Amino acid sequence: MGGALVALLASLALAAPCFADERSPITVVAGVRGALAHRLSQELEAAGLPVQVEVSPVAVAPGGLLIVVPEGDEGAIEIWSASGGRADLVASVAPDGPLDTRVLRAAELVRALRSPAGAPTDATPAAVAPAPLPPAPVAPSAVAVGPGDAWRSPPLGAWGPPAPAFPVPAAPRAALVDVGVAVAVGWQTPGVSLALDASLRIWPSARVGVGLLADLPLAGPTIDAPEGEVRFRATLLGAELVLAPVARTGRFGLVLSPGVGLAHVSASGEARPPYLDSDESAITALVYGRGEARLRLIDSLALTAGALGGAAIPPVDIRFAGRVTSTFSPLASFSLGVVVER
Numbered sequence: 001m002g003g004a005l006v007a008l009l010a011s012l013a014l015a016a017p018c019f020a021d022e023r024s025p026i027t028v029v030a031g032v033r034g035a036l037a038h039r040l041s042q043e044l045e046a047a048g049l050p051v052q053v054e055v056s057p058v059a060v061a062p063g064g065l066l067i068v069v070p071e072g073d074e075g076a077i078e079i080w081s082a083s084g085g086r087a088d089l090v091a092s093v094a095p096d097g098p099l100d101t102r103v104l105r106a107a108e109l110v111r112a113l114r115s116p117a118g119a120p121t122d123a124t125p126a127a128v129a130p131a132p133l134p135p136a137p138v139a140p141s142a143v144a145v146g147p148g149d150a151w152r153s154p155p156l157g158a159w160g161p162p163a164p165a166f167p168v169p170a171a172p173r174a175a176l177v178d179v180g181v182a183v184a185v186g187w188q189t190p191g192v193s194l195a196l197d198a199s200l201r202i203w204p205s206a207r208v209g210v211g212l213l214a215d216l217p218l219a220g221p222t223i224d225a226p227e228g229e230v231r232f233r234a235t236l237l238g239a240e241l242v243l244a245p246v247a248r249t250g251r252f253g254l255v256l257s258p259g260v261g262l263a264h265v266s267a268s269g270e271a272r273p274p275y276l277d278s279d280e281s282a283i284t285a286l287v288y289g290r291g292e293a294r295l296r297l298i299d300s301l302a303l304t305a306g307a308l309g310g311a312a313i314p315p316v317d318i319r320f321a322g323r324v325t326s327t328f329s330p331l332a333s334f335s336l337g338v339v340v341e342r
Contacts, residue, residue, distance in 0.1 A: 025051065028044075028052070028053045028054070029055075030055055037053050037069050044107055044110055049114055063081075063083065064081075065081055066080040066082065066087065067079050067110065068080065076094055076095055077106045078092045079091040079092065079110060174247075174248045176342065177203070177341070178340065178341040178342070179200055179342075180337055182196075182197040182199075182337025183195075183196060183218075183335060183336060184306075184308070184335035186331065186332065186333035188221070188232075188234065188330075189326055189328060189331075190223055190232045193221060194218045194220075195215050195216060195217050195333065197213065197333075197337065199211055200212045201240075201255075203244075208244075209242045210240065210242060211241075211242045212240070213238040213259060213290075214235075214238075215235065220234070223267075226272075228269055228272045228277075230267045230270075230320075231267070232326075233267075233268075234263055234331075235263065238261025238286065239259055239260060240259035240290075241259070244256075251296045252294065254292070254293055254294070257292070259289070259290070261288070263312055265282050265284065265328050266280070269320075282316050284312045284313065284315075286312055287313060288309060288310025288311075290309070292305070293305050300340060304338060306335045308332060309330070309332045312328055313329075315329035316328040
């Protein structure tokens with residue numbers, strides 16, 4: 001956080017009440033990461049610590065802790081302490097590893113800072129600094145020091161968070177598979193349609209993969225002519241090369257998918273006398289390209305907005321009594337949906 005956040009935290013510490021109980025509550029500033037702040041508060045409450053969750057920084061009683069959750073995946077989780085009318089940064093969790101591990105690390109730090117061994121013995125605010133990691137594989141605990149000994153505390157830059165109780169990967173891993181469902185409003189030369197899009201993508205690498213797309217008609221256009229009317233339906237099945245120009249581990253993502261496929265086109269006609277009813281269908285090749293923007297809602301679920309454009313090769317003509325009244329090609333659609341990553 002920058003100097004503006006430090007000044008804000010300091011002013012809130014000055015505005016805090018002068019009287020606080022022996023165990024001042026721990027305040028978690030959620031910002032836009034409400035789900036992450038809720039998980040962190042549950043971890044702390046399970047350890048018997050009083051916790052309150054706020055949307056923005058608030059006044060903290062002397063001796064209280066303020067935990068600031070970053071807005072994005074790249075920021076550190078910061079732990080501030082209110083003491084002597086000011087707020088000081090006492091610890092932080094670097095943005096490496098999955099969010100689950102970072103939440104556990106932050107909870108371990110707060111428990112260490114709140115442990116009985118770390119409580120001051122007099123009314124004078126004490127400087128609390130975490131002890132350096134010992135060579136033995138034992139999680140370190142916080143050490144309380146008096147005001148006269150604060151200059152002997154190890155610098156925060158030399159201290160690292162305790163190791164988790166289980167091994168974790170060093171960096172977030174991009175999903176290997178994602179499955180998407182969307183509702184698409186389409187346009188073809190015969191008219192406007194409504195379809196259900198289903199997609200499957202497999203990512204052998206973080207930026208390049210392969211995928212399948214199925215476009216199933218829910219409602220199609222009706223073509224009216226003097227000879228009668230025709231109900232038109234088109235079902236699409238495509239194979240894609242999928243590309244991620246933006247890293248898929250972030251909050252915002254973009255996926256581009258050029259593809260080829262097949263389209264099954266059907267027309268069911270109701271003729272006016274003297275003509276006869278007729279049902280016809282045809283299969284044609286399809287080339288298309290589509291783009292999909294993503295907004296991550298939680299770790300494995302994202303909201304999607306997509307657009308598709310393509311053409312049938314060869315185009316399919318729709319005829320009334322031998323007269324061409326419409327042609328299937330080109331085509332386009334716009335969709336909204338969700339994608340689940342695993």
